[in-house]
Amino acid sequence: MAFSADHLAELNLLTQFDSSSAQEGIKVHRNEADPELVSAAERLFSKGLITRDDGGYLTALGSEAIEQAQMLLAILSSK
Numbered sequence: 001m002a003f004s005a006d007h008l009a010e011l012n013l014l015t016q017f018d019s020s021s022a023q024e025g026i027k028v029h030r031n032e033a034d035p036e037l038v039s040a041a042e043r044l045f046s047k048g049l050i051t052r053d054d055g056g057y058l059t060a061l062g063s064e065a066i067e068q069a070q071m072l073l074a075i076l077s078s079k
Contacts, residue, residue: 009040017058019066025057
């Protein structure tokens with residue numbers, strides 16, 4: 001199973017959240033952001049990982065996902 005372009009866009013958006021603080025969210029400005037980013041936010045919202053379709057905050061599931069994504073990135077980035 002390979003990561004699709006949609007998966008990569010979602011992972012990249014997730015990594016923009018501050019995983020150390022549940023009080024910090026992000027806002028994807030629909031009229032300014034790359035359409036891929038807007039679509040990724042909408043998909044993450046529909047999957048229950050973020051609280052709004054334009055960003056918001058991480059849900060509990062989103063927090064788990066970003067921890068796993070950061071771990072995977074660290075593994076892949078190691079020499």
